[in-house]
Amino acid sequence: MKLTLKIWRQDSAKTKGKLETYNLSDVSEDMSFLEMLDMLNEELATKGERVVEFDHDCREGICGQCSLVINGQAHGHESHYTTCQTHMRSFKDGETIFIEPFRAKAFPVIRDLKVDRSSMDRIIQAGGYISAFTGMAPEANSIPIHHNIAESAFDSAACIGCGACIATCKNSSAALFMSAKVAHLAKLPQGQVERLERVAWMVNAHDDEGFGSCTNTGACAMVCPQEVQLLDITRMNYEYNRSLCVTN
């Protein structure tokens, strides 16, 4: 198939970027979206032109490193897919495809389609952990956890930290990402000791990083590759209010 690509090119966070046009022919339907970009980059490299920089690693939907806004949608038009799982068979011959980076104030562009998502790491640093150092642990079966609670904790823990929820949110809020971690740890008995401080610290860090507020549109849950539930945001709000009530 033949494609026209409109790709965001930007040298660094300090310079302005713009959409450049590229034409690509002989694209196979079996290619993944990133393999299509590989093909473009090989053509550019052969001509000695600087390639399009984009983030990617595992290419099986679990590492969370690939990003991209494709035709205006984070990770493309298929719900709950990552960009690397998107295949060319879901595009039409002759189509024009717009490819842009994940956009948010807290995600400065590094180059082209690569952005810096360190702000998400800093939310986790603020409290998204259980402080059980190596060597401290009691026997695993001394903490029984109901099957359903463990499964529910897993649903939240499954977040791959890609940032699509933030890129798709009109407020650039990281509420879904943050709430997944708050919910994961609040559901488990191991997470109880630090429960009150954790949520307050994380929410403060979230605001300090320049992420926007959540207005519950639910767009985030529509794109989340791991289908993290909107309910986790409600859980986080509950945890936050509880924290304020108990600690103040």
Next chain:
Amino acid sequence: MALNAKTPKGPLKDKWQNYLDNTNIVNPANRKKIDIIVVGSGLSGGGAAATLAELGYNVKNFYFQDSARRAHSVAAQGGVNAAKNYKNDGDNIYRMFYDTIKGGDYRSRESNVYRMAQLSVDLIDHMTAQGVPFGREYSGYLSNRSFGGVLVSRTFYARGQTGQQLLMATYQALMKQVKVGNLTEYKRHEVLDYVIIDGKARGVIVRDLVTGKIERHSAHAVVLGTGGFGKIFYLSTLAMNSNGSATWRAHKKGAYFANPSWTQIHPTALPQAGEHQSKLTLMSESLRNDGRIWVPKKKDDDRKPGDIPDEDRDYYLERRYPAFGNLVPRDVASRAAKERMDAGHGVGSLKNAVYLDFKTAIATYGKDTIKERYGNLFTMYKKITGIDAYSEPMKISPAAHFSMGGLWVDYELGTTIPGLYAVGEANFADHGANRLGANSLLQASVDGNFVLPNTISNYLSNEIRTGKISTDSPEFEEAEKTVTDQVEKLLAIKGTMPVDQIHRRLGKIMFKEVAMSRNEKGMKWAIDEIKKLRKEFWENAAIPGDDKGPNSELEKAGRLADYLEIAELMTVDALDRKESCGAHFREEYQTEDGEAVRDDKNYMYSAAWEWQGGKDWKLHKEQLEFNDIEVKTRSYK
């Protein structure tokens, strides 16, 4: 230099305790005076970095991804083994040790394997305390599943994302240490060389992948948790950026490389669909519990699978291995698939796959049951191929997966360079010639969290008076020059052949001759081809852009330059070993019906190769002794 494995004295079960009883430790007040560089943020590197920081050392953690949570440990699906014996099914530490040694075809070190089995118990406790949502019974207690090559249920799991969940626990522990201030992260930094001063590892030269700047960093010890090099085959189950450069460049500075040719080829990955394919996604081994593997009996049979009647199908695993059938170990299943494809019975447009068919299972148990067991895998298959595997068989194919070989390490996980350590897949230690499923997450985590932090102190106890190490020395100068020279040399090639295309060609050579089945003639051909390709790379690689900022083609080129050397050593190693063992199958050494023939008399050793400045490698043999297990022949007939 003679190899000294430093195995502690005493009976096998007491060795680790004896080691801990006699090792030197560092006073907590002195730990702040010690800098440690840890490369990699996965289960081994990240586990080591977090634990060392918790102990109070100054830790600098380098990795090339954009976050520590991306390390490739994240992709492991099935589980992590531990000898907890929660099932009361006769499991214990010795049995786990036994299964691992046997699974590795008697080519691993007894003392290391036993320690891994011992510490598996602590690891599950640790990960549970960290909040890993392991699968649970309705009673609330931890659940287990079975895995290949064993008779007990000892695999702990978090759905099909166990690696991700263990990595999240490790990542969170790292983030805690960043907050506390014991650990500094250097993300998007790639280690390109090592600094050796007076024979000791004293630092690294790194490239900041955002600014392009080359930086010097010093430390009292360096730990590599940089994973395996299976991506050398280009098409593999590994992440695109996984590479062998960190270990290889350590090798070129004096660290011996052990058993480099032992690569696990996983039998159930998705086949290549075209020339532009970049990655082969793994489908969990568990599918072989209910799926039947077959190919058409007739060569080049173009009928649709549903139109081929049973009498025209060859269920070759059931035919060759009636006892284990579709559940033979990974190396055996992969080799058998290759044999059928080579004989012209492969399926799919590129004739590079075999069928994995659930028709019988669906007829027996019903579609709902199969959906409940494997639903997520069928969904994943559909996402990638667009095919509904409930109505037609999956097409699967063998793919490069795990490096059993790696840097040679002693019992303390020290390489042959004092002060340089290797943990997890980066070392060669525990899996022998074939790794058992669910032992990879285990080894990485145990090395990082429990072994290395206890052994490195023995070395660091002599470093408390060293003081800060200056980066302003001739050794740092020289190492930095090596790196900048290489970057300049790469950018000066200005050829027309994209790096990935050269990598694909290297992958084809390696997969043809140095993968599932090897012979002398083919490997000699491979060495010639590798050398030719290396020459072509340095003459005609297309590496556009500059070194002043992000340049993914430059990064890939540096890694490929190393792969083109690693490939040669892999082949040299496979040529040297004139026997078949585990994943290493030499066609010259097989029984009449195509089974592996080991030569314990001459090859009961680990091959540790010494770099000699680019001329032939020097072989050092670590003889393996088995005092606590009877050495037998593996059979799955």
